Amino acid sequence: MLIIPAENRPDWKKPPLITILLIVINVLVFFVYQGKDPKKLEQSYQWYGESGLVQREYEPFRDYLRRTNPVLLQQLDAEDEEGAPAASALGAQFTHSANDKDFIQALHKELDGDPQWRADRARFEQLINSLSDRAYAFNAKEARWDTWFTSMFLHGSVMHLLGNMVFLFIFGFALEAAIGSGVYLLLYLCSGLGGTLLYWASELGKDSSALGASGAISGLMGMYIALYGLRKINFFYNVIFFSGHVRAPALIVFPVWVGYELLGSWNGGDGVAHWAHTGGMLFGFVLLAIWLRFGLKYDRNYVEKIDPDAPFKSAHARIQELMVAMKPDEARQKAMDLVKAMPQDARAWRTLYGVVKISPASREYHQIVHSLFKQAGNAARDSDMHGLMREVAHDYVQIGGETPALTENVSLMLAQRLGRVEHIKPLAAVVERLLQRHCKHEAMPRILQAASILSAKANLGHQAQHFRAQLEARFPDSQEARQLAAHPAA
Template structure:
């Protein structure tokens, strides 16, 4: 069973840096370590299978395995050893490599081999075997996962930490990093990068601690970030608490999306890990470490809620609920507007605009609602706000042009907007095909603030806009105004040249 929360989307303006660095770090360690180890193993295999060691060691090891109920055909093995290793296809090379590594990792067999109890002194090739075995032993090395993975029987202090940055293979890495990405970025945004990293490490230590307590004598190294990631999952469920979130789940061949309180994921995840631990006792997956991570993550979330709530960004956690509430109120306001229940629509849109002042859609709907009362101070205030927008898409500019007409009706004979705002509006009107209002603004500015910078350029833009509208009379009037008010402007020189070229 899979349960994956899908409540949040990443805000790339505020990226989850620690989560991304953890993913990149784990990937770099795996692929960098793999590259290093692959070269080392290639040197080992080349030397080993070019020597006489395979003939002396591998058949004896295969016999020991067969005595322990393994099934390696001696004749097939001998046929492989009698063939040039470099001439074998990849599957048969991999078989021999795997058998060699299996032998090298069998501590009991290797102890007897080095004690001279496998290839004995009465063997005619004993001396040659000793020389070649010594040279081969010099090529052996400790794999990264063996050195820095957590082995309970040895429990070196450093490996309590380092094991959570190691992975067995690419599939292991991808599976862990997918869950880290889906869960980690949300927890990081809610807790902040520093506290998030601390919780990641603490839950990883708790996970490996429980694994050690349950398997104290194990000699198999534990590697992987899954214990720490399980801790983040426990944190996720705990800090969201009873907030309803959307998550994906699958059960056998059935899958669906559902919205439910986040906290129910914690017992669901615990039950899932416990079930797999009991039904898959021989699995290589450290289910007990996952349980340790989930429990410690849930406990940390409870402690943060109780003693460190100031460190939790509740606004971020509540964003989905606020958005749902916003959409519900918006729909209700639109229903009021459609039913011409104007006072209720105005009141609800005003409340929404006060809470979400940057939401353009709400602003325009409030404007439409207030248009039913064009003489009100609220209408004029929103009108001024709309005319101050910097959006340049075609629909918005058309709406702005229409709104400016209402602005002139609301303020007959004067323009109370700041000169710079009016000037910017005139430039946009002229550029995007609305010369009537652009000219009105320029004429008003010529009366009240003729020294405004670049007003001559705007008047020239009005002339060009009239020409595009195939109105040479209005175009000529604009050029005349340009000559009257700005006789020394370099733009006037351009206009005259433009006129001589029959552009006007």
């Protein structure tokens, strides 16, 4: 049975960095760290034979099977060839010697008196215990504190890893976008711990181990349901031979997921830690539900698929319609209303400017350009607004005639924002405006110096000399004038 949400798509303009990081960590752990396991296992098998452990433990192994599993002993005896153990017998002895703790305890009790065996056995156990599942998987009997975390990043096979990473991405990118990276990562880890806790409770005292990110990922499934609640969302399902899409309240799917895991735990025998899945799912659901109840801020627009740009898009479309219908006055009023509603948005100002620039001789045109320049001056870190300001500055100085929008304060601001060679034309016009006004502002020497240098770079020698002369004449004692005097070629 497969039921997964099909409600959202990743926004690669805002990539799910934590989800991607978790996937990368899991993949690296599997292929870089766990990828060494086959070689370690081969070394331990080779040592088991070369050290003589296989011969010394042969009779204790047979005695152990007589007591605990006579059927297996009969099968192995039937496969013996001329008294030498067959490959299956060697494999069975090696497996028990490496993993059967009751047999290992019996070996130590019987053979500890042999120093050579103790030394060889210690080396063998060191090799076996270096395997990833022995070192860092969660064992219900030992319950080492570090393995509560490390087991979340181990996997038993490529398919185990692949399946988990697909589900991690499907649920992870949406949750990270909705609740934020920090809360998402915290609840992911807490869900993994919750899954391990329920697995431990279900296997208490047993020598059984679990590994994998499934508990934490099941927590993401529970969190997803808690986030969407009774909202209807799209699900993809595949049950036996039936598959398709269905739109239903998210909460309806939660008991289906939990019931499926409980059924799996009841049947057992499939090698899946269903209790870890159940625990993770329940923890994830409860933790996020409580957090939301106590006021966790989440992206409601993302969850409810509200387009934050809808007001702008609607107003912009209406303004375009009015312009096409040759109703510029109504369009201008609508554009001014849009700017009042969104004064910080460069798109709103661009829309208004697009309406008024068709009448550059009108009083409204100059008023709006002046207001736009002032707004851009106040938006110190808005690159979109600054880009629009430079575009309008280029247009404005080309219309000729009076430029009432270039008040002293606006001209000072523009002169300090147009400090690049490609903006030399509007810069020169603004600086001339300031000179005409006999501006004495403390920034003027710096502005004149910049205008002179940029004019020279633009191969406008006469203009460069003009601004230099103005600097030396009006501000002869300024540092900038002294610098130009010290470098005549500047």
